[in-house]
Amino acid sequence: MATIAAVIASTHHPFYLRASTAAGEDRPPFADEWVAKIEAFRETLTRARPDVLVMVGSDHFHQLWLDNMPQFLIGKAPFYDANYYNEEREFGLPRMGLRGDEELSAYLLRGGIDAGFDLAFSNELRVDHSITCPIITLRPQADLPIVPVYTNIFAPPMPQPKRFVELGQAIRALVEAWPSDKRVAIIGTGHLSLELGGPRQFGPHGPDPEFDRKAVEWIAAADLKSALAEVSLDSLWLPGNATHGFMDFMLMMGVAGENVRADYADSLDLFHTMEAYFTWYPEGSS
Amino acid sequence: MSKYLVDKFLYTIDRDPELVERYRNDPRGTVDWWEAERANLILNIPERTTWLAFTEAEREALGGHDYVALFELGAHNFLLLTLFIAMFERDYAEPLAFQREFAARLGHWSVPYPDIST
Numbered sequence: 001m002a003t004i005a006a007v008i009a010s011t012h013h014p015f016y017l018r019a020s021t022a023a024g025e026d027r028p029p030f031a032d033e034w035v036a037k038i039e040a041f042r043e044t045l046t047r048a049r050p051d052v053l054v055m056v057g058s059d060h061f062h063q064l065w066l067d068n069m070p071q072f073l074i075g076k077a078p079f080y081d082a083n084y085y086n087e088e089r090e091f092g093l094p095r096m097g098l099r100g101d102e103e104l105s106a107y108l109l110r111g112g113i114d115a116g117f118d119l120a121f122s123n124e125l126r127v128d129h130s131i132t133c134p135i136i137t138l139r140p141q142a143d144l145p146i147v148p149v150y151t152n153i154f155a156p157p158m159p160q161p162k163r164f165v166e167l168g169q170a171i172r173a174l175v176e177a178w179p180s181d182k183r184v185a186i187i188g189t190g191h192l193s194l195e196l197g198g199p200r201q202f203g204p205h206g207p208d209p210e211f212d213r214k215a216v217e218w219i220a221a222a223d224l225k226s227a228l229a230e231v232s233l234d235s236l237w238l239p240g241n242a243t244h245g246f247m248d249f250m251l252m253m254g255v256a257g258e259n260v261r262a263d264y265a266d267s268l269d270l271f272h273t274m275e276a277y278f279t280w281y282p283e284g285s286s
Numbered sequence: 287m288s289k290y291l292v293d294k295f296l297y298t299i300d301r302d303p304e305l306v307e308r309y310r311n312d313p314r315g316t317v318d319w320w321e322a323e324r325a326n327l328i329l330n331i332p333e334r335t336t337w338l339a340f341t342e343a344e345r346e347a348l349g350g351h352d353y354v355a356l357f358e359l360g361a362h363n364f365l366l367l368t369l370f371i372a373m374f375e376r377d378y379a380e381p382l383a384f385q386r387e388f389a390a391r392l393g394h395w396s397v398p399y400p401d402i403s404t
């Protein structure tokens with residue numbers, strides 16, 4: 001059976017590449033600390049020696065549009081082109097390309113559908129910064145095949161938070177039962193409190209530091225009971241109008257396993273939003 | 287109310303560099319052209335929809351680059367921000383100055399914000 005080499009949950013910040021590569025007076029004052037934290041976080045994936053990456057993220061109205069919006073979608077393709085013109089324009093993200101693991105995609109689709117998730121699929125998917133940000137931070141050589149898993153955290157009506165958790169638990173069980181000798185890392189990115197296109201955007205901190213403090217503790221402890229008791233589709237509008245991305249963290253808590261404390265947890269209070277980084281080693285800390 | 291169509295306008299303009307410039311430079315002309323020629327194009331098939339149109343308030347808000355009104359009409363916050371950054375960030379000397387002005391002009395709002403459901 002396959003081995004889950006690491007479970008990783010992270011925020012994704014499209015400004016990291018630009019901040020980390022800026023020099024001279026263009027380099028923001030927080031860049032050095034941010035780079036140091038990312039490099040330490042990257043090591044948590046490197047030392048897990050993964051062969052393939054299952055990548056949970058969300059399309060930001062790039063390929064998926066309101067005329068045909070899936071709730072959960074898995075890519076099944078041999079290759080994924082990545083990043084879009086508006087991400088190049090706004091964030092300076094380069095065009096990228098990532099190999100796909102079609103066998104694992106097909107396996108997760110079949111198994112997920114049979115487990116009660118009516119998953120959509122795509123045979124021609126151009127992934128966006130929700131996938132490429134963690135590649136840039138965690139695996140910048142972009143040398144491993146991926147399986148993209150997209151969730152709708154963007155366009156109401158969205159699935160309930162509980163459903164994200166259940167999908168995470170299903171992905172965990174499926175990967176553990178995959179008849180393969182590969183080492184699989186499951187990586188998902190979401191958000192803590194976040195405001196985009198509203199009155200609380202781009203402040204000195206995230207829009208709701210109290211939510212962030214609680215959320216970081218929920219994630220680090222995989223405290224699904226507390227998270228599910230406090231978080232609902234309605235309540236997630238309150239910490240910031242783009243905070244439904246937290247549901248991807250809840251999915252990853254489902255992957256990690258309820259009440260399993262992260263082996264690595266770190267955070268960084270940036271302008272605009274708080275960054276947070278978590279790694280679990282299901283095999284035991286190596 | 288046609289929030290979906292407002293979002294479709296923001297989405298289709300934002301992903302086309304020429305249309306971003308055209309909308310920046312000629313908002314009313316671009317909205318009129320887009321509503322007449324593009325509003326009813328289904329995006330990935332060569333067929334047309336027959337029924338989509340802006341309300342007068344939506345047409346006026348788009349034609350006036352009025353992002354406060356668009357927010358209040360329930361335009362999707364991410365689409366709205368992304369396109370308006372593309373058009374106007376360049377006019378401000380300080381990094382994030384446009385984004386902060388955008389926030390300040392919405393400062394009279396607290397949660398719950400207008401519903402973005404389509």
